[in-house]
Amino acid sequence: MIDMMHGQLLLLGLAAAGVLGSSLATLPRQDVTASGGGSPPLNFSDAAPLQPTTWNGKKYGCKCYLGQACWPSANDWKKLNATVGGNLLVDIPPGAPCHNTFQGPLGTVNTYSAAGCADVQANFANETWTVEKPAAELWTYWTNETCRPTVDPSAPCTLGYYPVYVILAKTKEHIKAGIDFARQKGVRMIVRNTGHDFIGRSTGWGSLVINTHSFQDVTWTKTYTGPGSYTGTAVKIGAGVQGRSILTQGHARNPPVVVVTGECPTVGIAGGFIQGGGHGPWTTLKGFSADNVLSFEVITASGQFTIANEAQNPDLFWALKGGGPASFAVILSVTMKTFPDVKSAGAILYINSTLTNDTNLWWSGMTSFHKYSNHFVDNGLYAYFEVLPQTLRVRPWVAIGKTAAQLKTILQPFLSELDTEKVPYEFAIKDFNTFYDLYIDMFEDEAAGGSALTGGWMFNHDDVANRNDQIINAMKTVLAPAPDVFGFMIGHLFNPGYGVPVANSATNPGWRNATDFLITTIIVEDGASLARKAYLQNTLTYKMDDALRNASRSGTTYVNEADPFQPNWQSHFWGSAYPQLKKTRSKWDPLGIFYAVSTPGTEDWQVIQDGTKLCKAL
Incomplete structure (x- = not known):
């Protein structure tokens, strides 16, 4: 509880002292409206402008950051805290109890606790422990590793690329308040559910994180009444519900039922997992998780509560099913098909x-x-x-x-x-x-706390049938891409096209002939310099993954578990679905209120200044 306790005290103390930020300048607004396709007009006229910035000789418009005149005032943050029921926290990294002080951007806080540090050291690699933290990442590379557990309490602890503030949202109104605040004040906003994220989409320097993990409601139904032709069993799942939890609850039903989840038990089902497609042990038989969605409850970038299904906002419905995490709306709940569990x-x-x-x-x-x-x-x-x-x-x-x-x-x-x-x-x-008994017995929890870069590629039936020797040679490259680099692979054999030959989701059509999706990984050593990190990223993109791409003709990889900096990511992630996704993104989020790296419509966005400011090229 040290994170939350100190965060609340720091927030209230600094707010009272008037040092949380400078007064908000009077800024011109951008007036963008769009039709909501059955919803009220999507009005962005209250959105703050981007901040003019020049970096390396190029001009950008950037989100607003601490220290700039545009940064919300202390009173603004106090009002937001009141609006979200006191659930606005100043973020403190989970490793802080092992350090004497946390030197945060808003001030220094005494954080050392022998008991707290023992807890951190015992659980830093525990996914379940990490998920419950306000803004922790399960894999820490994208946090900049600036406050890891240590046996030296005098070691520095800074914020790194973690957010400045976190809303521990308890109601949908709290989420709306965060979206509205980010839009109106121009600050970077990130949605974080479990922190189960290989490529840093759940964190970001100088940002406001909205944590949706408390949304744990589950409602089962024996007969889905539409819209659409499906009339079977279904379940409505809150945004924070995780894989093992929903499978456990389904197992307790009479008769037991299952949902298409991921293989990892800590993955949140309703958010970025489904927005990326969502693959797991049932995918060969029932398709991606996204193929089994019946309806969404969401909040849009313009702050609207709305429904997306076959009848209401069908373009948004399609895009949310595999079109990219944190791209189109914040998901409150998802309603999905369920299936009888079997031997x-x-x-x-x-x-x-x-x-x-x-x-x-x-x-x-x-x-x-x-x-x-x-x-x-x-x-x-x-x-x-x-x-x-x-x-x-x-x-x-x-x-x-x-x-x-x-x-x-x-x-x-x-x-x-x-x-x-x-x-x-x-x-x-x-x-x-039952499958559930197999899942509990044979699948293992993954470890958190590691620092790594992640890539990957999909091999289809033709690749395996006609280029298996080339694939094996590429695997040899992945394991030893350079004398000073160690690589390894995590593989998944599945074919969404076996049970769902034609996608009803925004996932890349190339998946319908899949065989093997292979994740590639490089461990990043503690204390790696910026030059070393750039070298490792180049090795991943242009040696390891390039070897896999050259051995394959599939042209396809998976948006949630692949290198976001690969060439032609648009085509590789979504294939022929990409143009429509980009068009849909420009309708529902024309100003980039939501952002996740290498998702539809983000071609002009870049994180500049050594991984800090999120900006749009002008």
């Missing part, structure tokens, strides 16, 4: 250095595994696997609605090939009464 089977396989130190033999096993990946997904399977030097770890294969005997029959050609090639492996297989 399932799972299997695990390891080929690693405890079994063989023969590198060629290990790569032979890896080649066989990937060669059979079309076969796996064409039989309705899902698989989650990890690839490191001399390590292939498949945990698990998922066979929903199948027995262990049926799963073994599907896997047998691959296992027989390993036997023929004398590749040693460990293998286990098991029946489960």
Whole structure:
């Protein structure tokens, strides 16, 4: 509780002292209106202008930041705090209890606590602990690593790229107040649900974060009444509900039901996950999570509460289903199809250095595994696997609605090939009464607190069938892209087109022939310089991911788990859907009130001055 307690005290104390910010200047407003497609007009006439800035000889219009005349006054922040019921906090990084002081942009706060530091050190890698913090990121690279846990309390702790303020929203009115404030004052605004974010879209220097994690309402229905032709079972899920939570609640139903969630239990379902598409163990059978959405409740950039479904605001409805996180509206709730839970089977396989130190033999096993990946997904399977030097770890294969005997029959050609090639492996297989039982038993919690850069690419059926050797060579590049760089991969075998051949969402049409989505990762060492970070980013983009792109003809990758700085991200993330998404974005958020890197309509936006100010090129 040290974050919240000190944050509230600091906010109130500095506000009373009148040092939270300078008086708000009188600024001309931008007058932009648009039709809401069934909603009241989208009026942006109260929006503050961008601030003129020159950097490296180029002219920009930037969001408003602390220290500028445009920054909201102390009274402005006090009024916002009152509007949101006292839930406005000054953000303090989660590692602060291990430091004597937090030297924040609004003042210095004494933060050291022996008990608090012990808690931080014990839980910094715990996803569940991190999710509950006001503005923490599960993977810390994009925070600038300026206040990590330490055994030296005298070490400095600064804000880095964390937000200045956080609204711990408890009601939809709190979210609206934050959106309105950001629009009217010109400050950068970010939506944060769980902080489950590889590429920094949940944090940002000098910003106001709206935390939606408290929205935990869940409402089940046996008969969905529309709009649309679907009349089956459904569930309405609040913005903050996470994967394991909704699956657990579904398991308690009679009869038990499931929702298409991610494989990681801490992912929030309703927000950025679905806005990116949302893939998981049921995706081969039922498509992306976005393909299973029936309706959204949202707040727009103009501050409107509205509904998006087939009948109301259908353009917004389509765009929210995979069109990009934090791009079109803030999601309050999502209504999704549910499906009966069924008996399932799972299997695990390891080929690693405890079994063989023969590198060629290990790569032979890896080649066989990937060669059979079309076969796996064409039989309705899902698989989650990890690839490191001399390590292939498949945990698990998922066979929903199948027995262990049926799963073994599907896997047998691959296992027989390993036997023929004398590749040693460990293998286990098991029946489960429900998918939920498999999920709890075989899927593992991921770790938080690491600093890494993330990329990735999708291989489709044609890639696997005709270029598997090239893919394996590209994987070798990913694992050893440079003498001083270590890479690894996280793979997902699924095909949304198996069960949903034609998308009803804004996801890239290329996914409908998918086989393997591979995440690439570089660990970033503590204390890495700006030059080192730039070098690692270049290595990821132009060595590791470039090798994968060159081995593939899919042209496709996943917006939530890939390199946002790759060339032609628009086409790779959304394919032929991109032009319509950009047009829809210009209607619902023409001024960039919402921003997430490499999402529709952000071509002219850039974070300048070493990762600080968000600006638009003029």
